Amino acid sequence: MSQRLSRRDFMKTGAAAGVGLALPRDVEATAPAVIVRRSRPVVVSSRNGHVYRHDGTLTCVETVFQEMTGGTDILDSVLEGVKINELDPGDASVGYGGLPNGDGVVQLDASCMHGPRKQAGSVACLEGVRTPSFVARAVMANTDHHLLVGPDAQRFARNMGFTIEDDLNSDDSRDRWLEWRRRIDPSRWPGEEDRERIGFLSGMEMVEEGLIDAEHYWGTINCNAVNSQGEVAGCTTTSGLAWKIPGRVGDSPILGAGLYVDGEVGAAGSTGRGEANLFNLTSFLIVENMRRGMSPLDAGMEGLRRIRDNTVERRLLDEEGNPSFNVRFYVVNREGEYAGVTLRGEGEYAVCTENGPEFAPFEALL
Numbered sequence: 473m474s475q476r477l478s479r480r481d482f483m484k485t486g487a488a489a490g491v492g493l494a495l496p497r498d499v500e501a502t503a504p505a506v507i508v509r510r511s512r513p514v515v516v517s518s519r520n521g522h523v524y525r526h527d528g529t530l531t532c533v534e535t536v537f538q539e540m541t542g543g544t545d546i547l548d549s550v551l552e553g554v555k556i557n558e559l560d561p562g563d564a565s566v567g568y569g570g571l572p573n574g575d576g577v578v579q580l581d582a583s584c585m586h587g588p589r590k591q592a593g594s595v596a597c598l599e600g601v602r603t604p605s606f607v608a609r610a611v612m613a614n615t616d617h618h619l620l621v622g623p624d625a626q627r628f629a630r631n632m633g634f635t636i637e638d639d640l641n642s643d644d645s646r647d648r649w650l651e652w653r654r655r656i657d658p659s660r661w662p663g664e665e666d667r668e669r670i671g672f673l674s675g676m677e678m679v680e681e682g683l684i685d686a687e688h689y690w691g692t693i694n695c696n697a698v699n700s701q702g703e704v705a706g707c708t709t710t711s712g713l714a715w716k717i718p719g720r721v722g723d724s725p726i727l728g729a730g731l732y733v734d735g736e737v738g739a740a741g742s743t744g745r746g747e748a749n750l751f752n753l754t755s756f757l758i759v760e761n762m763r764r765g766m767s768p769l770d771a772g773m774e775g776l777r778r779i780r781d782n783t784v785e786r787r788l789l790d791e792e793g794n795p796s797f798n799v800r801f802y803v804v805n806r807e808g809e810y811a812g813v814t815l816r817g818e819g820e821y822a823v824c825t826e827n828g829p830e831f832a833p834f835e836a837l838l
């Protein structure tokens with residue numbers, strides 16, 4: 473359920489200060505309203521959380537909501553939801569059919585965190601298992617560790633009874649990879665000068681030509697939920713950056729970067745350029761700022777400002793000196809107040825409350 477705040481309420485909540493706005497008195501009548509979104513129970517996810525249904529009728533956010541309101545454990549509910557995206561080959565940024573690495577191999581990253589139990593598990597560079605989020609949960613539930621990687625993560629998954637497949641490409645993800653290979657210098661290790669043109673621009677060209685959905689280039693699903701008792705959990709799962717150098721690990725499986733949950737405070741998770749987020753451990757920063765009293769919206773915007781301020785390499789900046797890439801956060805506190813924030817541009821994220829699923833607009837920094 474969302475609530476519009478008048479300018480006076482807006483200023484009172486501190487939201488205006490948090491987004492760096494100083495509204496003069498005489499613009500009171502025309503100042504834009506800020507939407508405070510609050511509902512409990514609530515599920516918040518990246519947009520793809522209300523797009524794909526795999527073989528069923530419900531999307532990720534609908535499934536999570538149904539599960540947790542039916543009494544399923546909060547993290548188990550989240551995983552039942554993200555599994556839909558992992559299994560659906562239409563979501564080319566997650567699980568089966570995710571866009572592969574530079575060698576044409578689908579390597580998956582995932583993390584999950586259980587607020588009430590204060591437990592977490594992750595896997596990185598995992599090949600051959602369609603549902604890396606469930607392997608992450610198995611790491612959490614069955615080991616003393618938080619992160620397993622590469623062939624050993626696969627061996628662990630096999631030992632835990634997961635089916636291992638030779639190849640997680642769909643026909644579509646393989647076609648896209650072949651097209652990318654066709655476009656690049658076969659050396660694949662360009663020097664400093666050519667790095668941007670050959671690697672990044674070949675991918676971006678394919679986005680512009682409609683061959684890849686922009687959301688899928690760094691695509692990921694992050695999903696966070698709060699149940700009626702205020703229990704919080706989250707999961708982030710991805711095939712990572714399309715055409716990445718084999719072995720590259722993004723932010724998604726790194727606790728504090730692609731996901732952070734504190735059961736006493738709330739959750740934050742991300743999609744977008746993982747490197748920016750790894751450098752800043754932004755999900756942790758956002759949750760810590762909520763612990764200090766910031767709203768999810770203010771905390772999310774503060775995280776984006778940190779990324780902007782720490783992005784100084786010229787190859788990562790646009791003509792105005794701002795980051796040329798995008799990063800988005802999905803933030804919720806245990807009271808059920810939530811926000812979606814984006815570094816650049818517009819767009820929307822998915823939410824499910826007692827009023828059903830909807831897309832809500834991001835608040836943008838740039």
Ligand code: GLY
Nearest residue numbers: 712713722744746
């Ligand atoms: N955020 C997904 C990635 O960079 O791998």
